[in-house]
Amino acid sequence: MTLSLIFDPLFHLPFLVGLVLAPLVATLGAYLRLREEWFASLAFAQVAAAGGVLSAMLYLPLIPAALATAALASIGKGVLQKAGNENYAILFLLGWSVALLGAANSPHGEMLGKAVMDGQIYFVGGQHLTAALLLLLATGLLLPWLSPRLLMAQLFPDHFSANHLAGWRYHLAFDLLVVAGIAVTTTAVGVMGSFALVFIPPWIAFRLAVGWRSVLLVTAALALGAYLFAFAAAIVLNQPFGPVLVCILVVMTPLRFLQPRQHRLPLLRS
Amino acid sequence: MEGVPLLECREVVAGYGGPVIGPVSLALSPGEMVGLHGANGSGKSTILGAITGAVKIFSGEIWRRSDLKVAHHRQRPVRPAELPLTGEELLRLTGASREDAPEPLTALLSLRLDRLSGGQFQLLHIWACLGSAAELVLLDEPTNNLDPEALMVLRQMLQRPRPERAVLVVSHEAGFLDDLCHRVVHLRCE
Numbered sequence: 458m459t460l461s462l463i464f465d466p467l468f469h470l471p472f473l474v475g476l477v478l479a480p481l482v483a484t485l486g487a488y489l490r491l492r493e494e495w496f497a498s499l500a501f502a503q504v505a506a507a508g509g510v511l512s513a514m515l516y517l518p519l520i521p522a523a524l525a526t527a528a529l530a531s532i533g534k535g536v537l538q539k540a541g542n543e544n545y546a547i548l549f550l551l552g553w554s555v556a557l558l559g560a561a562n563s564p565h566g567e568m569l570g571k572a573v574m575d576g577q578i579y580f581v582g583g584q585h586l587t588a589a590l591l592l593l594l595a596t597g598l599l600l601p602w603l604s605p606r607l608l609m610a611q612l613f614p615d616h617f618s619a620n621h622l623a624g625w626r627y628h629l630a631f632d633l634l635v636v637a638g639i640a641v642t643t644t645a646v647g648v649m650g651s652f653a654l655v656f657i658p659p660w661i662a663f664r665l666a667v668g669w670r671s672v673l674l675v676t677a678a679l680a681l682g683a684y685l686f687a688f689a690a691a692i693v694l695n696q697p698f699g700p701v702l703v704c705i706l707v708v709m710t711p712l713r714f715l716q717p718r719q720h721r722l723p724l725l726r727s
Numbered sequence: 728m729e730g731v732p733l734l735e736c737r738e739v740v741a742g743y744g745g746p747v748i749g750p751v752s753l754a755l756s757p758g759e760m761v762g763l764h765g766a767n768g769s770g771k772s773t774i775l776g777a778i779t780g781a782v783k784i785f786s787g788e789i790w791r792r793s794d795l796k797v798a799h800h801r802q803r804p805v806r807p808a809e810l811p812l813t814g815e816e817l818l819r820l821t822g823a824s825r826e827d828a829p830e831p832l833t834a835l836l837s838l839r840l841d842r843l844s845g846g847q848f849q850l851l852h853i854w855a856c857l858g859s860a861a862e863l864v865l866l867d868e869p870t871n872n873l874d875p876e877a878l879m880v881l882r883q884m885l886q887r888p889r890p891e892r893a894v895l896v897v898s899h900e901a902g903f904l905d906d907l908c909h910r911v912v913h914l915r916c917e
Contacts, residue, residue: 491807493807605820608812608816608820609820609821611805612804612805612812612817612820613798613799613805613821614805615776615779615780615781615799615801616798616799618779618780618781619778619779619780619781619797619798619799619865620795620796620797621780662811663809663811664809666811667811667813667839668811668812668813668815668816668839669811669812669813669816670816671811672811
C-alpha cells in the first residue's frame with residue numbers, strides 16, 4: 458500500500474469520524490480518571506460491543522443498539538450508587554460473553570463481533586459521522602457547565618447536599634455523555650481502541666500537566682496525535698485499525714515518566 | 728450578631744446506623760465564630776455531617792435560612808495521589824478571591840495541589856472555603872498538619888472580619904478555640 462491511499466475519497470468519512478471521536482472520548486476520559494472510574498470505560502465499551510452484536514442478530518440498527526445497551530449498563534451503575542471496579546469487572550465479563558456467544562451463533566453477529574474487535578474504522582458510515590457530530594455538539598454544550606460541578610463533586614463531596622442542590626443531575630448528565638461517547642467510539646474503533654483512548658491519554662496528561670486546563674489540552678492533543686498516526690499507519694501497513702491505534706497509544710505511555718522538574722516548595726511566612 | 732440566625736440545630740440526634748450524638752441544640756448567627764470542642768468520638772464531626780446532609784438525623788431538626796450557602800472543610804479533605812489542579816483553579820471553583828488570599832498562600836497558587844505539602848494543601852483548602860461566598864463555613868479540625876507558621880496564617884484568615892458570615896470550627900484543641908471563637912460548645916461522650 459502507498460501513502461497516497463490516505464487521501465483516497467473512500468477514507469474521508471472514516472477519517473472525519475475518528476478525528477471528532479478520538480479527542481472527544483479522551484477528554485471525557487480525563488473526567489473519568491478524576492472520578493477514579495476509568496475502568497468503567499472498558500465495561501461500557503464491551504457492553505456496547507455486545508449490544509452491537511445483538512443488533513446484528515436481531516436486524517436492528519447498530520449505533521442505537523450499542524447506545525441502548527451501554528445506557529442500560531449506566532443505569533445499572535446509577536442504581537448501584539457508588540459502583541466499584543468489581544461491578545465494572547462483572548459488567549465487562551458479561552458484555553464479553555454475550556458478544557462472543559452472539560457472534561458464535563449468528564453469521565451477521567460474527568461479522569460484527571469481529572469488526573468491533575478489530576476496530577475497522579474504515580467501514581464506518583454516514584450514521585457514525587452524524588452520531589459523532591451530535592456528540593461533539595452535546596459535549597461542547599454540556600461540558601463547560603458540567604466541568605466545575607464535576608470538579609466540585611470530587612473535591613468537596615458534600616457541597617451539593619450541604620447546599621440542597623441536586624448533584625445527581627450532573628452525575629447523570631455526565632454518565633449519559635460518557636456512555637454515548639464510548640458506545641459510538643466502540644462501534645467505530647473497537648472495544649480496545651475505545652478503552653485505550655479513554656485511559657491512556659489522560660493517564661499521561663495527569664502526570665505531565667501543570668493544571669486542569671492543561672490536562673484537557675494534553676489529553677486531547679495526545680489522542681489526536683495517536684489517532685492521526687494510527688490512521689495513516691494502518692492504511693500504509695494494511696493492518697486492522699484498532700490494534701494499530703492501541704499499539705501506538707501503549708508506545709506513548711513512557712511519556713508519563715517525563716514528569717516536569719519539581720520546584721522547591723515555597724515556605725509559608727505569615 | 729443579633730437577629731435571625733443563619734442556622735439552628737434543635738435537639739438534634741444524629742448518627743449513621745444508629746444515633747451517635749445528641750440531643751444537641753446550637754444556633755449560628757451572622758458574624759459569629761463558634762467552636763465545637765470535645766474528646767475523640769464525642770461526635771463533633773457528626774454534627775457537621777448532620778448540617779451538610781451526610782449524616783442521618785434521627786430526631787430533632789436543623790432549621791436554616793432557605794438560601795444559605797455552606798462551605799465545608801472536612802477533617803481529611805479529598806486529595807487523590809494525582810490531582811492535577813492548581814491552587815488557583817481550586818479557588819476559582821469555590822469562588823474564593825485570589826486577591827484577598829493571605830500573602831503566604833499566593834506563592835502556592837500556581838502549583839499543582841498534589842505537589843503541595845500536607846499543611847500547604849490544608850491552608851489552601853481552608854481559604855477556598857473561607858474566601859468563598861458561603862455564609863456558613865464549617866471547619867473540621869483545621870489545625871491538622873499545620874506547623875506554627877501555618878497556624879499563624881490560619882489565625883489571620885479566621886480573624887478577618889466578615890459580618891455576614893458564621894464559622895463553626897470543630898477542634899480538639901481547646902486553646903485554639905478559646906482564642907478565636909466568640910463562644911465554645913463542649914460535647915461530652917455519653
